[in-house]
Amino acid sequence: MKIRFSIIFLTYIFISAVFFSCTGNEEKGSDIKTKLTDDTDSISYSIGADIGDNLINQGIDINYDAFSAGFRNGYEKEEHLLTIEKRRELFKSMQDRMRVKQQAEASKALEKAENFLKDNKNENKDIQVTKSGLQYRVIKKGSGKSPDSSSDQVRVHYEGKLLDGTIFDSSYKKGEPFVTRLNRVIKGWTEGIQLMNEGSEYEFFIHPRLAYGARRNNDIPPNSVLIFKVELQKVFDKNIK
DSSP states (O other), X not given: OHHHHHHHHHHHHOTTOOSOOGGGGGGGGOOTTOOOOSHHHHHHHHHHHXXXXXXXXXXXXXXXXXXXXXXXXXXXXXXXXXXXXXXXHHHHHHHHHHHHHHHHHHHHHHHHHHHHHHHHHHHOTTOEEOTTOOEEEEEEOOOSOOOOSTTOEXXXXXXXXXXXXXXXXXXXXXXXXXXXXXXGSOHHHHHHHTTOOTTOEEEEEEOGGGTTTTSOBTTBOTTOOEEEEEEEEEEOOTTOO
Protein backbone atom coordinates (compact mmCIF):
# COMPACT_ATOMS: atom_id res chain seq x y z
CA MET A 1 0.00 0.00 0.00
CA LYS A 2 2.82 2.39 0.83
CA ILE A 3 4.48 1.72 -2.50
CA ARG A 4 1.28 2.35 -4.45
CA PHE A 5 0.79 5.63 -2.63
CA SER A 6 4.37 6.67 -3.35
CA ILE A 7 3.99 6.06 -7.07
CA ILE A 8 0.86 8.19 -7.27
CA PHE A 9 2.41 10.97 -5.21
CA LEU A 10 5.70 10.89 -7.07
CA THR A 11 4.06 10.77 -10.48
CA TYR A 12 1.82 13.78 -10.02
CA ILE A 13 3.86 15.99 -7.73
CA PHE A 14 7.50 15.22 -8.43
CA ILE A 15 7.39 13.97 -11.98
CA SER A 16 11.08 14.64 -12.34
CA ALA A 17 11.64 11.70 -9.99
CA VAL A 18 14.72 12.98 -8.31
CA PHE A 19 15.55 11.36 -5.01
CA PHE A 20 12.29 11.89 -3.10
CA SER A 21 11.33 8.83 -1.10
CA CYS A 22 7.65 9.57 -1.21
CA THR A 23 6.74 6.14 0.06
CA GLY A 24 5.85 7.43 3.47
CA ASN A 25 4.37 10.89 3.56
CA GLU A 26 2.60 10.02 6.79
CA GLU A 27 5.91 10.40 8.61
CA LYS A 28 5.96 14.11 7.74
CA GLY A 29 3.91 14.82 10.85
CA SER A 30 6.06 12.70 13.19
CA ASP A 31 6.61 14.15 16.63
CA ILE A 32 10.30 14.86 17.18
CA LYS A 33 9.88 13.38 20.71
CA THR A 34 8.94 10.00 19.26
CA LYS A 35 11.30 7.29 20.46
CA LEU A 36 12.90 5.19 17.75
CA THR A 37 12.87 1.72 19.26
CA ASP A 38 13.39 -0.51 16.22
CA ASP A 39 14.24 -0.49 12.51
CA THR A 40 10.65 0.19 11.48
CA ASP A 41 10.58 3.30 13.66
CA SER A 42 13.93 4.49 12.33
CA ILE A 43 13.03 3.86 8.70
CA SER A 44 9.68 5.59 9.18
CA TYR A 45 11.38 8.61 10.72
CA SER A 46 14.01 8.71 7.97
CA ILE A 47 11.35 8.68 5.26
CA GLY A 48 9.47 11.46 7.02
CA ALA A 49 12.61 13.54 7.44
CA ASP A 50 13.46 13.18 3.74
CA ILE A 51 9.94 14.14 2.73
CA GLY A 52 10.02 17.18 4.99
CA ASP A 53 13.41 18.30 3.68
CA ASN A 54 12.35 17.96 0.08
CA LEU A 55 8.93 19.56 0.48
CA ILE A 56 10.51 22.63 2.05
CA ASN A 57 13.20 22.72 -0.64
CA GLN A 58 10.45 22.75 -3.25
CA GLY A 59 8.61 25.52 -1.40
CA ILE A 60 5.48 23.40 -0.90
CA ASP A 61 3.22 24.37 2.00
CA ILE A 62 1.03 21.69 3.52
CA ASN A 63 -1.68 21.45 6.17
CA TYR A 64 -0.56 18.71 8.56
CA ASP A 65 -4.10 17.74 9.56
CA ALA A 66 -5.31 17.45 5.96
CA PHE A 67 -2.09 15.68 5.00
CA SER A 68 -2.50 13.11 7.79
CA ALA A 69 -6.17 12.60 6.99
CA GLY A 70 -5.43 12.00 3.33
CA PHE A 71 -2.70 9.52 4.11
CA ARG A 72 -4.87 7.70 6.63
CA ASN A 73 -7.71 7.44 4.12
CA GLY A 74 -5.42 5.88 1.57
CA TYR A 75 -3.42 3.63 3.87
CA GLU A 76 -6.45 2.30 5.72
CA LYS A 77 -8.55 1.97 2.55
CA GLU A 78 -11.10 4.50 3.72
CA GLU A 79 -13.26 6.65 1.48
CA HIS A 80 -11.37 9.61 0.04
CA LEU A 81 -12.65 13.16 0.34
CA LEU A 82 -11.45 13.90 -3.21
CA THR A 83 -11.66 11.72 -6.28
CA ILE A 84 -8.51 10.49 -7.99
CA GLU A 85 -9.39 12.72 -10.96
CA LYS A 86 -9.57 15.79 -8.73
CA ARG A 87 -6.32 14.89 -7.01
CA ARG A 88 -4.60 14.48 -10.37
CA GLU A 89 -5.90 17.87 -11.43
CA LEU A 90 -4.57 19.46 -8.25
CA PHE A 91 -1.20 17.75 -8.56
CA LYS A 92 -0.82 18.87 -12.17
CA SER A 93 -1.74 22.44 -11.28
CA MET A 94 0.78 22.48 -8.46
CA GLN A 95 3.44 20.94 -10.67
CA ASP A 96 2.86 23.63 -13.30
CA ARG A 97 3.17 26.39 -10.69
CA MET A 98 6.32 24.83 -9.30
CA ARG A 99 7.87 24.57 -12.75
CA VAL A 100 7.23 28.24 -13.50
CA LYS A 101 8.61 29.28 -10.11
CA GLN A 102 11.69 27.08 -10.42
CA GLN A 103 12.45 28.30 -13.93
CA ALA A 104 12.24 31.91 -12.77
CA GLU A 105 14.50 31.21 -9.79
CA ALA A 106 16.99 29.32 -11.96
CA SER A 107 17.09 32.16 -14.49
CA LYS A 108 17.69 34.72 -11.74
CA ALA A 109 20.40 32.54 -10.20
CA LEU A 110 22.16 32.15 -13.56
CA GLU A 111 22.21 35.92 -14.05
CA LYS A 112 23.67 36.33 -10.56
CA ALA A 113 26.29 33.66 -11.27
CA GLU A 114 27.41 35.26 -14.51
CA ASN A 115 27.57 38.73 -12.97
CA PHE A 116 29.71 37.40 -10.13
CA LEU A 117 32.12 35.62 -12.46
CA LYS A 118 32.42 38.69 -14.68
CA ASP A 119 33.25 40.90 -11.71
CA ASN A 120 35.54 38.28 -10.21
CA LYS A 121 37.60 38.17 -13.40
CA ASN A 122 37.72 41.94 -13.88
CA GLU A 123 38.46 42.87 -10.28
CA ASN A 124 41.08 40.25 -9.40
CA LYS A 125 44.28 40.27 -11.43
CA ASP A 126 45.34 36.85 -10.19
CA ILE A 127 42.28 35.14 -11.64
CA GLN A 128 42.94 33.06 -14.74
CA VAL A 129 40.24 31.82 -17.10
CA THR A 130 40.27 28.75 -19.34
CA LYS A 131 38.50 28.47 -22.71
CA SER A 132 35.57 26.74 -21.04
CA GLY A 133 35.11 29.66 -18.66
CA LEU A 134 36.59 27.95 -15.61
CA GLN A 135 38.13 30.56 -13.33
CA TYR A 136 40.98 29.76 -10.95
CA ARG A 137 43.76 31.23 -8.89
CA VAL A 138 46.95 29.55 -7.82
CA ILE A 139 47.33 29.64 -4.06
CA LYS A 140 50.39 27.41 -3.93
CA LYS A 141 52.31 25.83 -6.79
CA GLY A 142 53.58 22.33 -6.22
CA SER A 143 56.44 20.47 -7.85
CA GLY A 144 55.02 16.98 -8.33
CA LYS A 145 53.45 15.37 -11.36
CA SER A 146 50.20 16.43 -12.99
CA PRO A 147 47.25 14.37 -14.20
CA ASP A 148 47.43 13.96 -17.97
CA SER A 149 43.95 12.60 -18.65
CA SER A 150 40.45 12.58 -17.22
CA SER A 151 40.81 8.89 -16.40
CA ASP A 152 43.57 9.58 -13.86
CA GLN A 153 42.91 8.82 -10.22
CA VAL A 154 43.85 11.47 -7.69
CA ARG A 155 43.81 12.16 -3.97
CA VAL A 156 42.74 15.63 -2.91
CA HIS A 157 41.71 17.67 0.07
CA TYR A 158 39.02 20.23 -0.68
CA GLU A 159 36.42 22.63 0.61
CA GLY A 160 33.41 23.71 -1.43
CA LYS A 161 31.25 26.72 -0.72
CA LEU A 162 28.53 28.85 -2.28
CA LEU A 163 28.65 32.56 -3.03
CA ASP A 164 27.15 33.36 0.37
CA GLY A 165 29.99 31.51 2.09
CA THR A 166 27.98 28.41 2.97
CA ILE A 167 30.27 25.38 3.05
CA PHE A 168 28.37 22.52 1.43
CA ASP A 169 31.15 19.93 1.43
CA SER A 170 34.61 19.54 2.90
CA SER A 171 37.04 16.65 3.04
CA TYR A 172 38.77 18.48 5.90
CA LYS A 173 35.61 18.25 8.00
CA LYS A 174 35.30 14.58 7.11
CA GLY A 175 38.80 14.03 8.41
CA GLU A 176 40.28 12.37 5.35
CA PRO A 177 41.20 13.26 1.76
CA PHE A 178 39.04 12.28 -1.18
CA VAL A 179 40.15 9.77 -3.81
CA THR A 180 38.47 9.79 -7.21
CA ARG A 181 38.94 9.47 -10.92
CA LEU A 182 38.66 12.77 -12.70
CA ASN A 183 35.96 11.52 -15.05
CA ARG A 184 33.65 10.86 -12.10
CA VAL A 185 33.31 14.41 -10.84
CA ILE A 186 31.84 17.67 -12.14
CA LYS A 187 33.36 19.15 -15.29
CA GLY A 188 34.96 22.01 -13.40
CA TRP A 189 36.93 19.55 -11.32
CA THR A 190 37.82 17.33 -14.26
CA GLU A 191 39.33 20.28 -16.08
CA GLY A 192 40.70 22.20 -13.13
CA ILE A 193 42.61 19.45 -11.37
CA GLN A 194 44.41 18.62 -14.61
CA LEU A 195 45.91 22.13 -14.40
CA MET A 196 47.49 21.27 -11.06
CA ASN A 197 50.47 19.24 -10.00
CA GLU A 198 51.11 17.39 -6.77
CA GLY A 199 51.55 19.76 -3.86
CA SER A 200 49.55 22.53 -5.51
CA GLU A 201 46.61 24.31 -3.97
CA TYR A 202 44.17 26.12 -6.28
CA GLU A 203 40.93 27.98 -5.83
CA PHE A 204 38.31 27.34 -8.51
CA PHE A 205 35.28 29.46 -9.36
CA ILE A 206 33.04 27.11 -11.29
CA HIS A 207 30.28 28.28 -13.62
CA PRO A 208 27.00 26.37 -13.21
CA ARG A 209 27.39 24.75 -16.65
CA LEU A 210 30.62 23.16 -15.38
CA ALA A 211 28.90 22.05 -12.18
CA TYR A 212 25.27 21.02 -11.63
CA GLY A 213 23.57 23.44 -13.99
CA ALA A 214 19.92 24.26 -13.47
CA ARG A 215 19.21 21.25 -11.28
CA ARG A 216 19.36 21.25 -7.50
CA ASN A 217 21.93 18.95 -5.95
CA ASN A 218 21.16 18.35 -2.28
CA ASP A 219 22.01 21.67 -0.57
CA ILE A 220 23.29 23.28 -3.77
CA PRO A 221 20.60 25.46 -5.40
CA PRO A 222 20.11 25.48 -9.18
CA ASN A 223 22.62 27.48 -11.24
CA SER A 224 25.02 27.99 -8.35
CA VAL A 225 28.61 29.12 -8.75
CA LEU A 226 30.74 26.67 -6.78
CA ILE A 227 33.92 27.90 -5.13
CA PHE A 228 36.40 25.16 -4.33
CA LYS A 229 39.77 25.23 -2.65
CA VAL A 230 41.55 22.07 -3.76
CA GLU A 231 44.87 20.65 -2.62
CA LEU A 232 46.22 17.98 -4.96
CA GLN A 233 48.10 15.47 -2.83
CA LYS A 234 48.75 12.62 -5.22
CA VAL A 235 48.29 11.46 -8.80
CA PHE A 236 48.16 7.67 -8.81
CA ASP A 237 49.99 5.45 -11.26
CA LYS A 238 48.02 4.43 -14.34
CA ASN A 239 47.89 0.76 -13.35
CA ILE A 240 46.05 1.45 -10.10
CA LYS A 241 42.38 0.56 -10.38
